Amino acid sequence: MSWAGRAWAYCDAMRVLAGLDGALLDPEAPLLRADDLAATRGDGVFETVLVVDGKPRELGPHLDRLARSAAMLDLPAPDPSAWERCVKAVISAWRGGREMALKLVYTRGPEFGDGTPTAYGMGLPIGAGALRARVEGVSALTLERGFAPEHAGRSPWLLLGAKTLSYAVNMAALRYAERQGADEVVFLASDGSVLEGPTSTVVVANGRTLRTPPPSIGILPGTTQGALFRAAERAGWTTKVERLRPDDIRGADGLFLVSSVRKVTFVHTLDGTPLPNLEPRRALHAELSDLYESEYRT
Numbered sequence: 001m002s003w004a005g006r007a008w009a010y011c012d013a014m015r016v017l018a019g020l021d022g023a024l025l026d027p028e029a030p031l032l033r034a035d036d037l038a039a040t041r042g043d044g045v046f047e048t049v050l051v052v053d054g055k056p057r058e059l060g061p062h063l064d065r066l067a068r069s070a071a072m073l074d075l076p077a078p079d080p081s082a083w084e085r086c087v088k089a090v091i092s093a094w095r096g097g098r099e100m101a102l103k104l105v106y107t108r109g110p111e112f113g114d115g116t117p118t119a120y121g122m123g124l125p126i127g128a129g130a131l132r133a134r135v136e137g138v139s140a141l142t143l144e145r146g147f148a149p150e151h152a153g154r155s156p157w158l159l160l161g162a163k164t165l166s167y168a169v170n171m172a173a174l175r176y177a178e179r180q181g182a183d184e185v186v187f188l189a190s191d192g193s194v195l196e197g198p199t200s201t202v203v204v205a206n207g208r209t210l211r212t213p214p215p216s217i218g219i220l221p222g223t224t225q226g227a228l229f230r231a232a233e234r235a236g237w238t239t240k241v242e243r244l245r246p247d248d249i250r251g252a253d254g255l256f257l258v259s260s261v262r263k264v265t266f267v268h269t270l271d272g273t274p275l276p277n278l279e280p281r282r283a284l285h286a287e288l289s290d291l292y293e294s295e296y297r298t
């Protein structure tokens with residue numbers, strides 16, 4: 001079969017799967033062994049890269065973060081050129097919409113195997129919830145995450161700030177929020193420090209200053225936040241990476257949850273209370289979204 005024919009056969013328009021050798025795999029066929037440590041222990045790391053019009057956004061920072069997470073789990077260092085090959089293969093075979101969420105999955109591999117990690121890239125459509133949130137904004141609940149910022153430095157086994165495949169707690173927090181009528185969560189540390197969302201970075205705007213909490217308190221360094229801050233600095237904004245308190249997010253001109261898939265999303269309601277000045281918030285959201293997009297305009 002020709003390469004194009006094979007690409008079509010292995011692409012159901014909604015999902016594309018490829019290994020690190022760049023070979024396409026059937027997204028309908030089983031891939032993991034039952035004893036893969038990702039399945040039995042959530043023992044692995046991942047990344048989700050936004051691809052727009054065939055171009056992956058922030059691929060370098062995503063691969064750097066994959067390497068950082070892998071090092072925290074004592075996994076073999078990922079080979080960037082192999083991951084780039086995999087990314088290229090998925091993008092070339094994609095027949096879905098303009099945008100794709102590209103998941104890079106790297107696990108410790110089968111428990112009773114030869115120690116070879118499992119690795120693949122999977123292209124998926126963007127979920128309807130994320131598309132809606134980008135436009136309409138979200139309501140969020142602050143929830144305790146159950147650790148103090150100091151744990152990040154002194155308890156490396158907690159893997160704080162690693163993007164591990166153990167996201168059950170993050171998903172449980174989102175379900176809890178949903179039961180309370182909220183769309184999203186802002187995690188707080190036990191001392192009240194603002195951390196991050198279950199799948200997003202917190203950014204606040206005050207005047208022409210953007211602020212986000214530091215990764216040193218046990219959160220992920222966000223690639224979207226990085227891109228937004230670069231664009232904002234070019235446009236004359238001041239950016240700061242510093243600790244935030246609940247009052248900082250409540251009292252800000254704008255509160256945002258940013259991530260690769262949702263891009264820049266504004267929070268309109270916090271802990272059941274609508275945040276004031278909705279229209280100026282919307283305008284700020286439009287401005288920051290435009291700044292973020294400007295990072296990728298050529």
Ligand code: PLP
Binds near residue numbers: 201221224260
């Ligand atoms: N924090 C957490 C816990 C996440 O899971 C994510 C992304 O999924 C982010 C922050 C945002 O990271 P990025 O902007 O690189 O997608």
